[in-house]
Amino acid sequence: MAGRPTQSLMIQADQLDELIEQFNTVDQDGNGYISLDELDTALNICGFKLPGYEVRNLVDEYDKNIKDGKLDFEEFKMLFGRLRQEKDFGFKFKKMISKRENIETHTGLSQASAEGTTHSVKQDEQNSFSDWISRNFKDDEDCKKYLPLHPEGRDLYQKIKDGILLCKMINRSQPDTIDERTINKTNLNVYKIHENLILALNSAQSIGCNIVNIGPEDLEAGKPHLVLGLIWQVIKVGLLGDINLSHFPGLKNLLGEDESMADFMKLSPEQILIRWVNYHLERAGVDRRISNFTSDIKDSFAYIHLLKQISPKEAGVVTGYEEIPDLEQRAEEMLKNADKIECRSFVTPPAVVSGNYKLNLAFVANLFNNHPGLDKDVEVPDDYVEETREEKTYRNWMNSMGVNPYVHYLYSDLIDGLVIFQLYDIIQPGIVNWSKVVRQFTKMSAMHEKIGNCNYAIEIGKELKFKLVAIGGKDLYDGIQTLTLGLVWQLMRAYTINVLTKLAESSTPVSDKDIISWANEKLKKNGKKGFITSFQDEVIKDGIVVIDLIDAIKPHCIKYENVRTGTSDADKLANARYAISMARKVGAKVYALPEDVVEGKKNMVMTLFACLMACDNERQTNEDES
Structure with missing residues (x-):
């Protein structure tokens, strides 16, 4: 292979918009990076059937900034310059974009693009996420005014702009992540909306979502590829989060003969779901087995027999339509049966037949969560250790x-x-x-x-x-x-x-002592009574000193009518929940949990105070610049 391209092969300024478009199209999950699988898919679509090792070599060669097995935009730009010269990749890619079905384009929505750039959005994913939101929040009083979401056009992007739906989605995926008392729900203006979006993004980050390339301004602008990428991450966390032996002890029946519980705990939720499908296919007496949620499910055969196996008899789910020659018609019949058990979610017939990975994974995970079809009388194995x-x-x-x-x-x-x-x-x-x-x-x-x-x-x-x-x-x-x-x-x-x-623009690393001194000085300067001596200080455990510190960082942001003065464990936990959510709302990227505060977990409490200090420094810098 030719060496790394020189500067002469780099993309010219007038070609940048096209490149941004192509990057966002390959970046299917909208996380700001192109993975090995995404690049391989793009090359295949363009007619370049490269062996797996060559695709890996391309990623290895151009993955220069952070060696993480994926390409950011600058790395992709270098790779594109070479492919454009060697393989006419740019022309074929543009041609591919124009021919893709179920794609909607939106104009001028890229942070880096000039006016007129278009970005492709997978219509199936937009439809599926819109439907999921409409179904799950139809009875929520705060959400009714937004629903139902119209799957076509920009309704989804308009309705999530104020942050309320996003906050609700995060709480559905990971209950109690956001204290609802901190969500701005009425008399919304540009500042309150911005606060909601900051709260949503920092809360999403705390549950494991990658928001490195997503800011509140992107959500306010309704940038489709970023919105869909974030929504998918949030939904996925919720769908896969409980697929373990603690919630479903019957999963132990999926262990192989020579496997230990330690082996089972190494399996990802996706791997467990594949085993679960195969377990039911075996019980259904069919020979077919699957190894993925793409090519192996395109003909609906596995789904047809899985649905029959896990459904209550009274639901009336049937088989016998496996021979319908048109695969989309067959998938439609399968989904009609899924609807009988209220699980017609995420996939459409085209999504099944095309083997859309994320939507089929979501479909199967939703089936599992609602109708696992596993033994209920099984106890959690003694050698299973739940994640702390x-x-x-x-x-x-x-x-x-x-x-x-x-x-x-x-x-x-x-x-x-x-x-x-x-x-x-x-x-x-x-x-x-x-x-x-x-x-x-x-x-x-x-x-x-x-x-x-x-x-x-x-x-x-x-x-x-x-x-x-x-x-x-x-x-x-x-x-x-x-x-x-x-x-x-x-x-x-x-x-x-x-x-x-x-x-802090410090020449030496900030110490624990520095953080404690900052917190006490900030509290005193703003007329607060709290004072801490260490991150294990008893005074921290009721949450009030943290709440006061947040109000010192952003004066008058705390609604003190929400703060409890009682000494019960319930009062302390309620305050800690309010404190953590308010910390995120004012801009602190907090991973600590309310329980960490109440229980005095010094390591996590240290990160909480450090994140608040970082937030304060950032806010002061921004104020100085403005």
Whole structure:
């Protein structure tokens, strides 16, 4: 292959709009990056049937900024310059865009584009998300005025602009993430709407959504690819969040004969759903099995028999239409049967036949959540260990950083070191020498290569002054829980302190003592009575000192009639919930949970105060500039 393109191959200014259009089209999930799968799909559509290793090599070669296995816009621009010259990629791509079906275009909606740029929107996804929102919030008094959403046109983008629907969606996916007392619902103006959108984005980030390239101004402008990307992430978190043994003990019947509970816990929700479908196909007495939610479900055969197997007899779900020659007609019959059990959601006949991954995944996850068809009398296995609140917080933080692959389980998804390296590169760009990292593992040497990566990860941690005396690379590879958590906490702390230090324009890292001094000075300066001596201080546990600090950062933002003065656990938790949501509403990127405040979890409480200090510094900088 030719080497990395020189500057002479870069895109000229007058071609930038077309390139932005093409980037947004390839970026199917709207997260601001092009993954290996998305690039492979684009190349195939354009007629370039490259072997998988060549596509991987392309991503490896051009993934220069943060070695995360995906391309940002600048990296894509370099790759595009070469493909345009070598393979006439630009012409074919433009031709492909103009021919794609179920695509709607919107004008002038890209943050980086000039007026007149068009962006493609998958109509199936717009329709499906609009329908899901309309169905799920039709009885919500705050949402009725927006519903039903019209699937065509820009109704979805207009209705989410004030942030209320987004906040409601986040709470449906992860209940109680947002204290509804903090949502501005009446007498909305541009400032209150902006607050709602900040609240929604920071709350979405706290549950693991990647919002790196999405700002409130993008949502206010109703940029389709960004709105759809965010909505999909929120919906996906809710659909897949409970697919585990805690909520469905009957899943243990999906274990293979030679598998342990530890093996099962390493499975992603998608992998569990595939096993679940195959489990029911086997019980239905059919020979077909699936291995994906794209090509294996296009003929509806698996869905037809799955629906029959999981449905109550009285629902009247039937089979016998598998031989309908027209696949879209067959899919329509299948969906009519799904409607009998109130599960006609997400997919349309074209979405089934085209093998739309995200919509078919959502369809199956919705079927599972409503009609699992598993034994109900099964107890949670003794050797199953439920994910702790701390583990989930760390996992959400990692995923919100946009790491690849997505982290489902800390003790299996970090064992090759690749996610850890990505986090290091976010904390201190350039600290990872990627030539020392193995990213494609050979079958015979995979264990040795992964342990080597982990050893290097420990080296970098020590370079960053992490306390790693008792941790070795083999411990990370083996998924030793306490030692893995020790490293992960230090990663999150380093990220938080690094962000704070940059905003404080400090030449040395901000210390815990600095954060405590800032908090006490801020409280005193604004006439508040609170005072803290440490992040384990008892005074923090009722939430009031945090609430007062937020009101000091943004005067008069707190509605003190919402603050409880009682001393019961319920009063403390209510205050903590209000405090966390208000922190996010004023702009703090908080991952800590209300329970962390009430229980005095010093690590998470430290991140809460650090995020508030960072928010205060950012607000003061913005005020000075304006």
